[in-house]
Amino acid sequence: MSIAVQQLHKRFGNFTALDNVSLEFPNGELTALLGPSGCGKTTLLRIIAGLEYADSGQVLLDGEDASNRHVRERQVGFVFQHYALFKHMTIFENIAFGLRVKPRHLRPSEAEIKDKVHKLLELVQLDWLADRYPPQLSGGQRQRIALARALAVEPRVLLLDEPFGALDAKVRKELRRWLRRLHDELHVTSIFVTHDQEEALEVADQIVVMNHGKVEQVGAPNEVYQHPATPFVYGFLGNVNLIHGRVHEGILDADGVPFDAPGHAETRDAQGTAYVRPHELEIERFQHGVSGLVVRLRRLHGIGPLAQLELVREDNGQLVEAMISSERVQHLNLQVGDVLVVKPRRLHVFVDSTASAVS
Structure with missing residues (x-):
């Protein structure tokens, strides 16, 4: 029927x-x-x-x-x-x-x-x-x-x-x-x-x-x-990190850190938010000149082949959740207190004025 x-x-x-x-x-x-x-x-x-x-x-x-x-x-x-x-x-x-x-x-x-x-x-x-x-x-x-x-x-x-x-x-x-x-x-x-x-x-x-x-x-x-x-929908379907900033001509500026905002090339100086799931974040050790959000590792919780990381942004104190492989944790030799850089492999940007999503 x-x-x-x-x-x-x-x-x-x-x-x-x-x-x-x-x-x-x-x-x-x-x-x-x-x-x-x-x-x-x-x-x-x-x-x-x-x-x-x-x-x-x-x-x-x-x-x-x-x-x-x-x-x-x-x-x-x-x-x-x-x-x-x-x-x-x-x-x-x-x-x-x-x-x-x-x-x-x-x-x-x-x-x-x-x-x-x-x-x-x-x-x-x-x-x-x-x-x-x-x-x-x-x-x-x-x-x-x-x-x-x-x-x-x-x-x-x-x-x-x-x-x-x-x-x-x-x-x-x-x-x-x-x-x-x-x-x-x-x-x-x-x-x-x-x-x-x-x-x-x-x-x-x-x-x-x-x-x-x-x-x-x-x-x-x-x-x-x-x-x-x-x-x-993005926020309801699983854990998600929010990165707030200004969207201008295809770029989301998050407190001085630029991220691509494909689909928003025509947008001019609008408030926007990027949505990134924990498993879509790449983690590297902090080095000068490396682009991304600078964070400090607050907690590390290993669950079998995966590890959950609680990170705190150095610029505004915002919590960031990441999920990476246990092998990656070992390779980086991560310890609580380490300063790291996170970069999204993929993000969705919603511009407040249009509430439209792109990937």
Whole structure:
């Protein structure tokens, strides 16, 4: 099923949750709604599901306006963060529940229900837990059962609201890989809400980055990460260093240190900011005549093949984070207190007056 929303607007009192949002969700793909708490992503998901109604705008399912359809008529499967399993029912009964409450003329026979439930349990790799109760399962197992229950009614759309938010980091990582494999097998049009950047980048076919009820950027994970459209997207998707300065005819002057600002050759004397990720910085020992930001090493933390460096600019005291290989640390024989020079291999420059990005 293809899903689209057009000019959705939703307010709660004086708070604008969605500000004229228009989006398309490709048929058979997994889309992540990504953004900070309060950005509108869960409200958007609930409006698509029919659990909330927009003040204005449309929800289109396969091109037809479904804005006023009841949730039962939308053929949507919904998975919440906190499982919402019935504790007094066995796992088998939880999954069968949606099938057993269908109208009589649509309800499968008991034999068909039994067969379907066991197939779903095999699909989520938990067929040996059919007779257990939810409190007897781990958090990761309960979430997989919640997903099986959502799939039991053969939804045309699968909606997941922070599906792994209540789980620890190791289980989250295992489950998101599992969800990606499951989606590749089923190809159900799916939308999931998350505030976890790594989760969205690893699992989704398409990412929608939201902020204050608006869409900041839509694109494939690599496109959104490598070519952020706005300063917000750049800052939200991973750690980033900011270098402030004046942009003039293709050059960003950061307190006397020049950096190329390609794409801004026509810019004249404008305030700008360069965004540089920690792994995009080169580190050298300080020597007179070497171009770059002069910094002092405040902290060095090795993590396997990589090392994180906390650096402080000598000119203004600003913190700079860098990530380099452990071999490079050894080659430079770095010690806390060393004076170094950092140079970006790549940076994005946003000019304040235009808020446009270049790489």
